[in-house]
Amino acid sequence: RPAERPSLRSQLRAVAEACRKSRRLPVLLASTALCGVLMMLVETYWQPRFTALLPADSLLWLLGLLGFGYFAASIFGSLAAERAVKRLGANRIFLLGYALSAVCLLALSAVRTPAGFSALYLMLYLLMGAADTAQGIAIHRATPSAVRATVLSGQGLTLQLGALSASGAAGLTAGRLSIPALWQLGAVLFLLGIAAVALLLKKAAR
Secondary structure (H helix, E strand, O other): OHHHOOOHHHHHHHHHHHHHHOOHHHHHHHHHHHHHHHHHHHHHHHHHHHHHHOOOHHHOOHHHHHHHHHHHHHHHHHHHHHHHHHHHOHHHHHHHHHHHHHHHHHHHHHOOOHHHHHHHHHHHHHHHHHHHHHHHHHHHHHOOHHHHHHHHHHHHHHHHHHHHHHHHHHHHOOOOOOHHHHHHHHHHHHHHHHHHHHHHHHHHOO
């Protein structure tokens, strides 16, 4: 009922309190913004890059095939992450998964054939699917149950803010950087960000 709904201020206060009590939680939430950057760079520019590699317009139907394939790859990566997390831990899997995703994006920027692009593109989404699942598990475990729904909503907002920021920054470079150059720059910055997250999480665990 309306009288039972918590106010936005009270929800933000509860999340802030949860972040104050858990040194890992604010770092994990900040890492989702980085993921938004990576996702935006891939999802916005993969189609024009792929079509530029096609030898003929008659092969444009491959866009639909890859569009289907990346959903399947993400699902498979998510399923694979469940077993990996049990063995190695959520933090290790999501950090490794996103680091490898950035390396895969670097390779994707250098490939020159449609077949090579397709293979790396699907591998990228498999890695991102695994990393995203592991990251969600890590945030879930670091969040008190009383504010878990609010924190998970905040995670989604942080992801969108990261993507929005990256979109604006990428827009400013339009006409100056090619898509491969933009991917290379974004991948390097993302790797630096993930390295910083890993160091902060290690420090928080002490």
